[in-house]
Amino acid sequence: MSAWITELLDLLGPDAVAVDPADLATYENDAFLLQTARPDAVVFPRDTQQAAAVLRIAARHGIPVVPRGAGTSLAGGTVAVSGGLCVCTSRMRQILEVNPRDRWARVQAGVVNLHVSHAAQPHGHHYAPDPSSQMVCTIGGNLATNSGGPHTLKLGVTVNHILGATLVAHDGEVLQFGGPFDDAPDADLLSLVVGSEGTFGLFTEAVVRLSPISPAVRTQLAIFDRIDDACQTISRIIADGIIPAALEMMDGPVLNAVEDWLHLGFPRDADAALLIEIDGLEPGLDRIAARIADLCRANACRDVQLADSPQRRDDLWKARKKVFGAIGRFGLSYCTQDGVVPRTKVPEIIRRIADVSSRHGVRIVNVMHAGDGNIHPIVLYDPKSPEQVRAVVAAGHEILNHCIDLGGSVTGEHGVGIEKVRDLASMFDAPTIAAQQRIREAFDAHRRMNPHKLFALGGSCVELARPQRGIPA
Amino acid sequence: MITPQTRDEAAAALRDLRPRRVVGAMTKLAIADGQSATPSATAIDARDSDCLTTRHLTRIVEYSPADMTITVEAGLTLDALSESLAANNLRLPLDPPSFDGRATIGGILAAADSGPLRHLHGGPRDLVLGMSILQFDGTRIRSGGRVVKNVAGYALHRLLVGSWGRLAMIETVTLRLRPRAESLRLVSLAPRDAVQAESWTAAILAGNTRPAFIEWLRDTANANAEGPALELIVGYEDFVEAADWQAAELARTLPARILSTDEASAAYLRLRDWGASANIRAAMPGHNLHRIFDDPSLRRVALQAHAAPGALLARANRAEQQPLITAIRAAGGHVLAPLHAATTSHPALRARLARALIAEAGA
Numbered sequence: 053m054s055a056w057i058t059e060l061l062d063l064l065g066p067d068a069v070a071v072d073p074a075d076l077a078t079y080e081n082d083a084f085l086l087q088t089a090r091p092d093a094v095v096f097p098r099d100t101q102q103a104a105a106v107l108r109i110a111a112r113h114g115i116p117v118v119p120r121g122a123g124t125s126l127a128g129g130t131v132a133v134s135g136g137l138c139v140c141t142s143r144m145r146q147i148l149e150v151n152p153r154d155r156w157a158r159v160q161a162g163v164v165n166l167h168v169s170h171a172a173q174p175h176g177h178h179y180a181p182d183p184s185s186q187m188v189c190t191i192g193g194n195l196a197t198n199s200g201g202p203h204t205l206k207l208g209v210t211v212n213h214i215l216g217a218t219l220v221a222h223d224g225e226v227l228q229f230g231g232p233f234d235d236a237p238d239a240d241l242l243s244l245v246v247g248s249e250g251t252f253g254l255f256t257e258a259v260v261r262l263s264p265i266s267p268a269v270r271t272q273l274a275i276f277d278r279i280d281d282a283c284q285t286i287s288r289i290i291a292d293g294i295i296p297a298a299l300e301m302m303d304g305p306v307l308n309a310v311e312d313w314l315h316l317g318f319p320r321d322a323d324a325a326l327l328i329e330i331d332g333l334e335p336g337l338d339r340i341a342a343r344i345a346d347l348c349r350a351n352a353c354r355d356v357q358l359a360d361s362p363q364r365r366d367d368l369w370k371a372r373k374k375v376f377g378a379i380g381r382f383g384l385s386y387c388t389q390d391g392v393v394p395r396t397k398v399p400e401i402i403r404r405i406a407d408v409s410s411r412h413g414v415r416i417v418n419v420m421h422a423g424d425g426n427i428h429p430i431v432l433y434d435p436k437s438p439e440q441v442r443a444v445v446a447a448g449h450e451i452l453n454h455c456i457d458l459g460g461s462v463t464g465e466h467g468v469g470i471e472k473v474r475d476l477a478s479m480f481d482a483p484t485i486a487a488q489q490r491i492r493e494a495f496d497a498h499r500r501m502n503p504h505k506l507f508a509l510g511g512s513c514v515e516l517a518r519p520q521r522g523i524p525a
Numbered sequence: 526m527i528t529p530q531t532r533d534e535a536a537a538a539l540r541d542l543r544p545r546r547v548v549g550a551m552t553k554l555a556i557a558d559g560q561s562a563t564p565s566a567t568a569i570d571a572r573d574s575d576c577l578t579t580r581h582l583t584r585i586v587e588y589s590p591a592d593m594t595i596t597v598e599a600g601l602t603l604d605a606l607s608e609s610l611a612a613n614n615l616r617l618p619l620d621p622p623s624f625d626g627r628a629t630i631g632g633i634l635a636a637a638d639s640g641p642l643r644h645l646h647g648g649p650r651d652l653v654l655g656m657s658i659l660q661f662d663g664t665r666i667r668s669g670g671r672v673v674k675n676v677a678g679y680a681l682h683r684l685l686v687g688s689w690g691r692l693a694m695i696e697t698v699t700l701r702l703r704p705r706a707e708s709l710r711l712v713s714l715a716p717r718d719a720v721q722a723e724s725w726t727a728a729i730l731a732g733n734t735r736p737a738f739i740e741w742l743r744d745t746a747n748a749n750a751e752g753p754a755l756e757l758i759v760g761y762e763d764f765v766e767a768a769d770w771q772a773a774e775l776a777r778t779l780p781a782r783i784l785s786t787d788e789a790s791a792a793y794l795r796l797r798d799w800g801a802s803a804n805i806r807a808a809m810p811g812h813n814l815h816r817i818f819d820d821p822s823l824r825r826v827a828l829q830a831h832a833a834p835g836a837l838l839a840r841a842n843r844a845e846q847q848p849l850i851t852a853i854r855a856a857g858g859h860v861l862a863p864l865h866a867a868t869t870s871h872p873a874l875r876a877r878l879a880r881a882l883i884a885e886a887g888a
Contacts, residue, residue: 153727153812154835176731198676209674211683212651227871234648234834235637235808237859237867238875239692243650243683247676264735287591293614293704333735336766392672394592424674425592464674476677484666488679490881494874506678 056113056137057093063105068143070094079120079138083185084128086387087470091118091132096143099160100218100226100256103139107254108224110137116503117222119250121162121193124185126388127469129197129249133504139254141192147171148257155262156215156232161192161255168260177262180207183465184373192255198247200465202298202372205423206331207263209465211246216259219245219252222496232259244491249467250502252495266297266331270341271359273368274326274348275319279303282324283399285351286422289328289344290395296344299423300327300372301398306417306430309378310371318371322354326422327372375419376430384415385435387444388428391452393460395425404454405429412443412450426464427455449475468506476506527577532598532657532696535582539694540663544577547690549600549632551578552624552801557636557689559804559846559863579631579694586697587671590615593702594654594671599631599695606630615702618646622801631695637687637861640797641738641760644833646703649686655699656682661883671699684878689864692882708768709737711789712781714757719818722757725779726832727812729759732778734771737762740796741830743818745840753827755818758792799829803838805849805866809858811835816856822848 053071060069070076071093080090092115097103110117116136123130132138141162149158152175157168165186168179182201183189189199195217200209207213216230230242245252276282279301286299302310304323311318318325326348330340341358348356359365379386393401402418405427409416415432431447433440452462452475462468462475477485489507492499527544529535538544548554582598583605589595590613597606603617604626610616620640621633628638639648646652655669658681668681685695716722719741726739738760745753759781761771772783784792800806809817814830817823817837826849827840837858841849850866853859859868869875 151812153730154810155730155833198680200674200676204674208647208651209676211680212647227874229870231808231859233808233810233836233858234643235836235861236687236870237861238869239684239688239878240637240650240686241684241871241874241878243680243686247680267733290593290704291591293707295704332763333733333767333770335770336764339766340764392670392674394589394594394672396589396591421674425672426674459670460672461670461675461677463677464672465676467676468678472677479677480667483664484668484678487660487666487681487882491679491681491878494877494881 054092056109056115059109060093060095060106063109064095064097064102068096079123079132079140082123082125082128082130084126084131084469084471087128087131089132089135091138092135094138094140096140098143100220103220103254103256104224104226106139107220107222111223114500116500117254118502119192119196119254121190122164122185122188124189124193125197125469126390126466127463127471129467129469129502129505131470133470141190141256144256150175151232152177152262154232156259157262158232158257158259159191160257161190161195163191165189165191165194172262175262176265178265179260180213180263181210191258191260195246195255195258196248196250197465197467200421200426202300202421205299205421206295206297211243213261213263214242214246214258215261217242217245217255218257219255221253222498222501227253230259249469249505251492251506253501268334268337269297269329269331269365270337271365271368272328272341272344272356273359274328274356275322275354276324276326276352277322277354278352279324279402280399281352282326283402283422285326285348285353286398287396288347288351290423292343292347294330294340294344296328296423297331298327298329301325301418301420301422302327302372302375303418306375306379306419309381310375313378313381314367314371314374316367316371327368379417379430379432382432384432387431387433387448389431389448389451390463390466391427391455391460392464393425393427393455393458395423397458397460398422398425398427401427401454401458405451408447408450412447414440414443414447416447424464425460453478470505473506473508477508526573528581529577530581532582535577535579535694535696536659536663536665538577539659539661542574543661545575547577547579547694549578549629549635550580550602550624550627552628553632553636553638556804556806556862557864559865577694580629585609594673594699595702596671596697596699597630598697600629602626603628603630603633610702614705616705617652617700618642618703619649619652620797622798624801630698634686634695634698635688635690639836640800641740641831643831643836644739645737645762650683652701653682653686653698654701656685657696658685659694659696661693665696669699673701692879706762708763708765709789709793710761710768710772711784711792712759712772712775713784713792714759714779714781716755716757719755719815722755722818723812723815725757728779729775730833734761734774735763736760736833739832741814741818741828741832742796742799743828744799745825745827753825758796760793796829800838803829803840804863805839805841805846805860806862807837807853807858807860809835809837809853809856813856813858817849817852820852823852
């Protein structure tokens, strides 16, 4: 056994160190699944001090370190590409303090996203960012990827809800950023470390902002015969001065797949549906809901219905959040992309995705956070066909290039990980990439933290040619 | 003073003339230096060749009202920006002191300045989507983009918020916009002291309404026999019905007066602009603000607080400054400005980041 693993065993005890190949198999991939690589050991520290001691050992021996929360990364952010040590936060699950007056909670990095909202609920608060994996994904992972979710249109993404963070650097130094209140003196290091995808260090604690729960909500479903009209409606609603809490779009094939499974009464022949949710206080909300219905009808909407019961609202959200389960019933594998375009370019990107689909001979269906311009095209394919597998990878890069061309981004919420190293490089020019690399080295001169993520190391790119399936955000 | 008229001239000037500092309209030198806000005390000599100003870089680079994003050059003033947006019923929901309309977008971001609306809409870091950045050797780099959701690469555009022009020059900024609110309602309360102000603030935060801001103001212009009086002003920004309901709800539960539309407009501008004369800025736990306001040795210091997030502005004379700074630290806060008193963390990491952006630029 390697000396560094012996030291970790001495430090944490056998109960908190996994080295058995059968145990390690669980940690060889995340929700990305296109790439597997087994770490040499996985450790489960309980707090910041233990994590710091672990990273000191890794530093002494020059071992690569991969931070990991619940392993829900869709971009391969937690894959141990060059082996080494995986540090898992799954035993760091304490909610340390809740302060309702100043509206924050201090939590350990392994706390599950939804559990923060549960802890805040007695005070009428919640933690606003809600990735679809919120029942399992961790706050530490959310910080690392600057996660989004359907309800970010009005309230913003993770970075807008983080007040402070504790990061253990590559050498075991414990760095505190921000605090339990908004501002920090000098350049905003806290906002820089959020979204750094594990390359600056391991998050062990965070102070998260709590937001009041809206007492009133209206959820509407609008059905369209043409997807262009649905897109136009999105722009019209927002141009009217209404910022919905969520504005989601599903295309015809997705609607059919959901209907096959859940039987919610969706039409079979529609081209698109919008799920529109507004929230706030009760006074005035009916007027705004009526205004949204008018705007839908004025843009050739076939039918717009207001969820008339909490049950119907839950059903509509179930339809949206179970899209990927419904797609899975097609009997094919699928790969979910994550790109962003300016909201007004959604009709154009949909046309281009259709073109990519026909040229590569792979079926692509669409579900998206349309209000944010955040698309999630789902590429369906037969994993046993090597041609289709190659086509999926090629189609993904092509769609992301179209996003760049339309003034957007190659990732809105899933992160770069290993999946998009090449796409990130095509989004920025050489001086920008060089500056980003130097920033990384300011935190970790030897790039030992989460190596091969975000940027290629030594010009080599991890080759992805084995897509299987993706699980959604 | 180096006064580039275009972005390319700015890049060339940085490369060839190597200025030591980049400024906007220099409205915040007073608070940066902790001086009183008289121009003569702080103005940089206009002939100073070490200083580059962005104030002539005032173009709107790209504006897409339907996407609710805009890209502007750093020298554009917030007032000019607001004017351009008003035609589309849009605004930047960031309301730092306007300094008679002179404050520039670049300067506001570099100083991380904000105002009452930060409670509802967040601070500058929450509204900046991307930047083009000029390194001090004139190299142009980009960060972020012009879409509202974007996690591609490190957020250098957020790192530069609060950097006071010391890491690189903000060249252009892409900002997230919002529709103008249908209605703004203000409600005024007169607490007898800051302990009562805190108890009311906590009650409002725990209550049925959703304030856009909760402001405490103790202005020496508003003094009685015992000294300056403390005002508590709550703002509601919402749909008409919701704003009206919330103002009435607050007046029902606390001894509060709903301001008329005219009174509200005047009061809001006073709250927004009061900080222009402040010379100390601090962040601190909201629930401890009352300790500063009720500190016997600080009774005559003019103070403003954005009470929900816990931001403090003070206009303190020379004798009052040190006791105030001591009191802020004792209450768990930290000083953001003046810069010589600011508590800067992680000096080694900051030095490495500065080297990464400055000394090795273009290498």
